[in-house]
Amino acid sequence: MSIKFPYYHGCLLISEYPSDLTCIFHEKLIFDKLTDEHLTRIFIMQKIKIAAKNPTQTTIYFHNCKLADFNLNEKLVDFIAKNQYSVYVKNIADATDQDIVEIATYSKFMETYGKKDTT
Numbered sequence: 001m002s003i004k005f006p007y008y009h010g011c012l013l014i015s016e017y018p019s020d021l022t023c024i025f026h027e028k029l030i031f032d033k034l035t036d037e038h039l040t041r042i043f044i045m046q047k048i049k050i051a052a053k054n055p056t057q058t059t060i061y062f063h064n065c066k067l068a069d070f071n072l073n074e075k076l077v078d079f080i081a082k083n084q085y086s087v088y089v090k091n092i093a094d095a096t097d098q099d100i101v102e103i104a105t106y107s108k109f110m111e112t113y114g115k116k117d118t119t
Helices: 036-051 074-081 097-113
Strands: 010-014 058-062 087-091
Touching: 010 097, 036 058, 036 074, 036 087, 058 097, 074 087
Parallel strands: 010 058, 058 087
Antiparallel strands: none
């Protein structure tokens, strides 16, 4: 673990109308849809993190939608159902105080280090 880049749990928001949630989610973490390609990329990232002994997880929060609303490959959905690769889904309405802290922490990290390097 790096002191400059400590481990943070990743999070994403899937919402067509995220205006109420932009105060806690960084804009780069908000998407209006979830596709097989998105999930595959998340699983690949998680697999790399596991191989690197990075213990973090990724949570996909849904706002006014749910995983079943998207036409996703059943195998990818099974990975989530079986908790493979530490990828979880949760309705934002069910977020706990700990979830909010993790979202705010990761969003702050994205705000600080998610910028494109122009040097």
